[in-house]
């Protein structure tokens with residue numbers, strides 16, 4: 001059947017649009033340049049370990065789950081602990097949500113970097129953001145996260161020990177220059193929901209979202225080299241026509257996608273290790289609150305989802321400080337650092353490092369509702385780069401595309 005819509009790109013934006021088209025019975029063709037679907041969300045099997053392409057989580061409070069009628073039970077999500085272990089000067093302190101983790105939450109007060117005032121400010125911030133919806137959050141005054149936190153009254157010691165490494169793991173930049181709207185969206189999502197992993201790795205989310213699609217509507221290894229009103233050109237020269245063309249490739253691929261808010265991309269590298277004896281931090285994310293060093297944060301995906309490692313083994317993931325890209329030999333330095341921090345007491349064996357060069361778009365201003373960018377008559381582009389860097393924005397963008405039909 002002649003397609004009504006051609007979707008260029010098979011990441012979350014393209015796939016969520018395809019799923020909605022398929023449910024409506026609209027004929028479409030999805031063209032993906034890689035041999036697999038998923039875009040920036042991928043997992044690989046490495047000797048029985050599941051390695052996600054970069055440290056990624058799904059937040060159970062994302063509004064788009066409901067908007068897309070996605071059954072999260074199908075992912076068998078399990079959650080990280082609500083909080084973090086702060087590793088500083090050879091000591092470790094737990095900072096957690098008292099409502100969910102109980103008395104351990106207050107243990108951070110024994111750390112020099114966490115004062116009662118900082119803890120009370122966290123509660124005040126939570127209550128302030130609770131009263132705002134996401135549209136209001138993205139309408140906040142344009143300022144950096146760092147400026148906002150300082151003005152809110154948090155101590156610099158607390159910002160350095162908690163906010164910087166924790167949000168560097170999400171923003172993929174450690175100066176907290178990301179707009180406060182993104183910070184507030186993520187803070188709210190952590191307060192309302194939990195950070196979770198699917199049973200079989202992040203790739204399971206891609207499998208779920210593409211499970212209703214017909215293989216004949218999807219062409220893999222089909223790189224689109226040109227888009228024009230009414231048709232696209234695929235590498236090799238073939239041309240496919242449709243009245244509607246939706247470009248969901250991210251910022252790089254086509255002219256007109258590099259908007260003024262887009263400043264480049266953040267990269268990330270994650271190193272995976274196997275352990276015979278599980279470290280003590282369990283389901284908590286560990287933060288390196290020391291100055292300098294290679295490690296930003298670390299966690300144990302197999303403590304959250306046992307399927308991430310083979311029986312009797314544990315999977316440790318350690319992300320490098322933003323801006324650092326993995327180079328051969330760094331794994332030894334990372335192990336030394338984890339030992340020095342007192343994060344590991346037993347040997348761990350290096351499995352693999354994964355670097356993601358174009359992980360997140362760097363945007364100096366963000367919006368909740370993804371922009372639909374009209375490239376030409378009938379050609380619309382959108383994605384997380386047209387809103388804010390999150391799978392929620394990508395799903396939202398996919399949904400908005402349907403409204404243009």
Ligand SMILES: Cc1cc2nc3c(=O)[nH]c(=O)nc-3n(C[C@H](O)[C@H](O)[C@H](O)COP(=O)(O)OP(=O)(O)OC[C@H]3O[C@@H](n4cnc5c(N)ncnc54)[C@H](O)[C@@H]3O)c2cc1C
Pocket residue numbers: 008009010011012013014031032033034037038039040041053054055056057058059222223224225248249250253268356358359360382383384385389390391392394
């Ligand atoms: C390391 C990392 C950690 C992250 N952590 C989180 C997290 O914890 N929580 C969260 O919500 N989000 C997270 N994100 C962000 C989230 O993954 C993205 O927002 C989302 O996957 C973007 O989806 P997309 O479809 O818009 O773009 P992409 O996934 O980039 O998809 C674009 C697709 O287009 C294809 N393509 C490109 N050019 C062409 C062409 N010329 N022809 C055909 N196809 C083409 C690409 O191959 C790709 O498949 C993270 C991302 C990374 C990389």
